Amino acid sequence: LIAILTALYTRYYVERLLSTILPNVNIYVFLITMLFTVALVMRKGMVVLARMSEIFFSVILILFLFTVVISIPTIKPNNLFPISRLDIMPLVTSSIGVIGIWVYMLFPFFFGDIIKNKEHIATRALQTYGLAAILTSALLVVTIGIFGADLVKIIPIPYLATVKQISLFDVIERIESFIVSVWTLSDFVIISVFIYIVLSMIKHLFKLSDTRPLVSIYTFIILFLSLFLSQSVFELQDLSDMIIVYVNIIFGYGIPILIFAVGKIRKKV
Numbered sequence: 001l002i003a004i005l006t007a008l009y010t011r012y013y014v015e016r017l018l019s020t021i022l023p024n025v026n027i028y029v030f031l032i033t034m035l036f037t038v039a040l041v042m043r044k045g046m047v048v049l050a051r052m053s054e055i056f057f058s059v060i061l062i063l064f065l066f067t068v069v070i071s072i073p074t075i076k077p078n079n080l081f082p083i084s085r086l087d088i089m090p091l092v093t094s095s096i097g098v099i100g101i102w103v104y105m106l107f108p109f110f111f112g113d114i115i116k117n118k119e120h121i122a123t124r125a126l127q128t129y130g131l132a133a134i135l136t137s138a139l140l141v142v143t144i145g146i147f148g149a150d151l152v153k154i155i156p157i158p159y160l161a162t163v164k165q166i167s168l169f170d171v172i173e174r175i176e177s178f179i180v181s182v183w184t185l186s187d188f189v190i191i192s193v194f195i196y197i198v199l200s201m202i203k204h205l206f207k208l209s210d211t212r213p214l215v216s217i218y219t220f221i222i223l224f225l226s227l228f229l230s231q232s233v234f235e236l237q238d239l240s241d242m243i244i245v246y247v248n249i250i251f252g253y254g255i256p257i258l259i260f261a262v263g264k265i266r267k268k269v
Contacts, residue, residue, distance in 0.1 A: 001247060007225035008226075009187060010226040012233075015233040017030055037188065042192060056186065059182060075141070163179045
């Protein structure tokens, strides 16, 4: 599953660049550049990646909040209201995609052997989910407020389409190229984390002392898997919406809850 997720996000990264700022570049250029950089960092260890991620997170968060703030004047209240009890079920069903993505916040438990200060993990988890809820809500309000729910459903990358609408006093506009460039940082982090998780699982499963020699081999596997995963961003979107999100929920929430329940019944937990 994690290998497929890695290939999925690698292909999303490629399709985003091809459909926006660099449409005429060969797909192999993006794939090789990203995976080579990931492999290089993976050889340095998780500590280096974690420190880089802290810097990237600050940059991405500031940029996201900036785009949200300057997009507020273009929001159309009619696209957000009125809200009635009839919206409850559509709201529940539409939340499935968000829940399927939030499952990634459980993945740091794969790094349990190298995480320090575990006694504060519950507090950190609540803070993380709280921040994710605020940012997700802001993203939904901006995208739906600008385009409307019906249009958002058919746009491949709604947030990017929202960014294209940004114009501040006719001075700041057409900044999607910069947004996509910074967005690449988040792609780099999630691809690296997924690869590290798989290598960590292989290390514990086969009792290996070091998995760095496997980094290059595994990145090549991801390269070819991402090529055969789909033919376009529309197929990627369908794959995510119809299969991946539900598999994420099952493996991320369903199976751990089932294991916990069995452990409680057998008094092993």
